[in-house]
Amino acid sequence: MAYDQKASAEVAKEAIAAKADLVNLIQEGYTAGIQEVGDLYQAKKLFLPHIMSAANAMNVGVNLLTPELEKAGKSAGEGLGKFLICTIEGDIHSIGKDIVAIMLKVAGFNVVNMGRDIPVKDIVAAVKNDKPKAVGTSALMTSTMVNQKTFEELLKEEGVRDKVITNIGGAPTTQQWCEEIGADVYSENATDCVNKMVAKVKG
Amino acid sequence: MAEYLTYMGDGKRIFCTREKIIDDLQAGMAEAVEVGNVPDLTSEELAMLCDIVCDRNRIVSVEPGNEVVLSNDGAQNKFTGDSGSSGCGIEMSALAAAQVHERALSMDTFEFGSLDNNYSVKPLKAVIAMQMQKMEDMQNSMIVPFFYGAMPNMGLYYEPDGPFGNPPDLMREGKIEEAQSEMEKAMDMMTRDIEFMGVKMQEAGSDGFNFDTTASAGDGDFLSVLRGVELLKKARPEAQTMVGMSSENVIGIHGMLDYKGQDVAGIYPHDQAKLAEMAGVDVFGPVTNTKSGKSLAWNMAYSVALIKECEKKSNLPCHVNMGMGVGGIPMLETPPAEAVTRCSKAMVEVAKVDGI
Numbered sequence: 001m002a003y004d005q006k007a008s009a010e011v012a013k014e015a016i017a018a019k020a021d022l023v024n025l026i027q028e029g030y031t032a033g034i035q036e037v038g039d040l041y042q043a044k045k046l047f048l049p050h051i052m053s054a055a056n057a058m059n060v061g062v063n064l065l066t067p068e069l070e071k072a073g074k075s076a077g078e079g080l081g082k083f084l085i086c087t088i089e090g091d092i093h094s095i096g097k098d099i100v101a102i103m104l105k106v107a108g109f110n111v112v113n114m115g116r117d118i119p120v121k122d123i124v125a126a127v128k129n130d131k132p133k134a135v136g137t138s139a140l141m142t143s144t145m146v147n148q149k150t151f152e153e154l155l156k157e158e159g160v161r162d163k164v165i166t167n168i169g170g171a172p173t174t175q176q177w178c179e180e181i182g183a184d185v186y187s188e189n190a191t192d193c194v195n196k197m198v199a200k201v202k203g
Numbered sequence: 204m205a206e207y208l209t210y211m212g213d214g215k216r217i218f219c220t221r222e223k224i225i226d227d228l229q230a231g232m233a234e235a236v237e238v239g240n241v242p243d244l245t246s247e248e249l250a251m252l253c254d255i256v257c258d259r260n261r262i263v264s265v266e267p268g269n270e271v272v273l274s275n276d277g278a279q280n281k282f283t284g285d286s287g288s289s290g291c292g293i294e295m296s297a298l299a300a301a302q303v304h305e306r307a308l309s310m311d312t313f314e315f316g317s318l319d320n321n322y323s324v325k326p327l328k329a330v331i332a333m334q335m336q337k338m339e340d341m342q343n344s345m346i347v348p349f350f351y352g353a354m355p356n357m358g359l360y361y362e363p364d365g366p367f368g369n370p371p372d373l374m375r376e377g378k379i380e381e382a383q384s385e386m387e388k389a390m391d392m393m394t395r396d397i398e399f400m401g402v403k404m405q406e407a408g409s410d411g412f413n414f415d416t417t418a419s420a421g422d423g424d425f426l427s428v429l430r431g432v433e434l435l436k437k438a439r440p441e442a443q444t445m446v447g448m449s450s451e452n453v454i455g456i457h458g459m460l461d462y463k464g465q466d467v468a469g470i471y472p473h474d475q476a477k478l479a480e481m482a483g484v485d486v487f488g489p490v491t492n493t494k495s496g497k498s499l500a501w502n503m504a505y506s507v508a509l510i511k512e513c514e515k516k517s518n519l520p521c522h523v524n525m526g527m528g529v530g531g532i533p534m535l536e537t538p539p540a541e542a543v544t545r546c547s548k549a550m551v552e553v554a555k556v557d558g559i
Contacts, residue, residue: 005377044238044469047455048421049383052374092363095371095456142287142536174213174495174534188496 003053005060012064022065022072030058034106041099042191048095055102079108080201081133084126086114088147093140093170096190100136100169103190107198109134120151127155127164133201136167136193145172149181165200169193207257210542212495212502214535224256224500225249231497231504239451239471241512244504248553252507255545255552256500263544265551272558274486274522275304276415276447278316278352286536289527298341305347311558312445314352314413315341322415323356324396325365331400335407342408348443351404352413355397355428357420360389367392370456386457390427397431402438411443411485419449421456422468425475429462429482436483446479447488447524448472451509472513480519486558489513490524495534499542502531503549511554522558523550 008030015025037054040046085101087094094116105111114126127135139145148168155161168178169187178186185200187193206218219227232244244252255263265271277284279300284290295303297315304310315338320326327334334351342349361369367389373382401412412435418425425448432444453475455468462478470478472489479487491506510530514521528534531546550556 044452044455047458047468048371049374049379049455049458052371053379056377056379092358095454098371098375172528172534176211176213176215176495188494 003057005057008057008061012061016068022069030061031106034058038103083109083111084132084135086118087116088137088139088144089119091139091141091144092116097138100190100193103194107194120147120154124154124158127160134165134167139170142172152181209256210499210533212493212497212533214533221257225253227498227500228252228504231501232508235505235508239509241508244508251553252504252549255549261541263548265548269551271551272311274312274558275310276352276413278314280318289536312348314350316352323354323359324400325359327353331403335403338404338407338409348410350411350413351409352415354416355414355424357389357393357424383457386423390423393427394430398434401435405439405442413445415447416449417446418453421454422460423457425453426460426462426467429478432482432484443485445486446484448490451491472509473516476513476517486522487519488522488524490529493528493531493534503546506531507549507554514555520557523556525559
């Protein structure tokens with residue numbers, strides 16, 4: 001695999017010029033390609049630079065196609081809704097969260113990656129302002145996972161807890177922790193997150 | 204039908220029939236065979252694991268004669284740390300903690316590490332003189348092999364904590380080659396720091412260096428430790444080195460590194476041990492990561508299958524990491540003794556580890 005951003009852009013431009021089926025190009029081309037990279041990543045055959053390169057190459061092409069699709073009143077993917085994702089306050093680990101963000105985007109979510117060490121109050125503000133379908137927080141330390149609980153409490157205080165699906169992940173977090181703090185979905189890894197969240201939003 | 208108290212990987216208490224436990228043992232082993240490319244456990248070994256899980260006693264142990272060496276990492280933290288770090292919250296000096304481990308808890312090795320300085324290689328450079336003095340003082344009171352311990356923790360070499368660009372941030376911006384270049388610079392600095400720290404502590408009388416949670420920052424972290432051990436052994440051949448890992452699989456953050464022609468990213472314990480041996484490591488500490496959504500039986504069989512192959516392939520003594528979230532033990536700050544003793548017995552009597 002080449003992860004060639006220039007070639008990715010050229011394919012998108014050619015498809016636009018030829019008035020090709022752009023939705024099909026995204027689903028059968030870009031998405032299929034990065035899903036293969038994702039599978040190889042899960043199998044430990046490819047690594048972080050590969051999946052990030054593949055995501056960057058995909059984004060170059062999809063970003064060219066998206067305005068054309070919007071003009072035609074079409075959606076690039078399954079349109080599963082907006083998904084805010086971040087590493088919780090106090091925690092700077094971002095690699096796993098970024099991979100999850102890529103895989104959620106591939107699955108059809110409109111992903112907003114807020115970054116790392118995001119204050120709980122800022123995540124709540126984003127929930128109120130952006131009205132996402134779901135919000136995912138990652139914590140890689142026992143000392144920062146407690147902020148996932150604070151987040152749940154602040155969502156309730158601000159009256160928006162029932163407006164959003166909350167998803168938690170990160171090495172020390174567990175299903176039991178998810179239930180204890182009242183989060184909606186626990187994800188053990190990127191694939192688990194995609195499977196559970198797609199099922200959750202589709203009901 | 205009789206049911207047995209056991210646990211999920213997140214620590215939840217559950218009751219399972221023997222048949223369910225057997226199913227979980229087989230499924231856990233199958234997963235290890237698939238991901239780690241290791242052989243199946245034998246039917247006799249699976250039966251032994253089943254008996255261990257189903258033992259009605261709360262605490263289990265090995266048969267006389269099967270005792271193994273107990274080495275340590277985390278220094279005095281297990282007493283002085285708070286519960287979030289599996290500590291007991293007992294204030295005591297580093298020397299008192301070392302003596303308690305040696306004389307009351309029967310540990311076969313112990314270590315001194317500066318938890319006030321992040322217990323990590325990079326920040327410890329700044330306090331090396333104080334660390335050397337403490338090591339010299341403590342060695343005068345200790346009998347067991349007494350190491351200096353620290354985490355390599357290559358993450359501290361990247362922004363915002365260190366001088367080099369943050370690789371995941373750079374990759375997200377599409378700067379893949381720059382990210383890899385920054386990693387390589389960080390690796391060079393960490394290798395030099397390991398040699399510096401190791402040599403200085405040997406001068407202060409240390410018996411060696413214990414690397415805790417190696418490869419937590421991925422393949423570059425592991426490679427730096429291997430290179431650092433090489434340099435340390437060249438400078439101070441008497442230095443005994445213990446390399447304990449952070450995860451069962453070396454995460455490919457760089458993705459294209461090799462050590463003496465062997466790929467570093469994506470390798471499992473039996474291949475990690477080979478690289479450690481090539482570098483001159485004396486004791487290797489393999490890790491398996493507990494899956495919190497699976498049962499104790501599943502995690503036990505998964506971990507034993509991976510570690511058994513590591514022990515078989517390795518010419519080095521292997522001291523498997525056993526504790527919170529590793530070795531099949533549930534992911535809890537203070538894991539249940541039932542689980543800790545069962546997984547430990549399985550590692551000794553089925554995986555045949557040299558130590559814990």
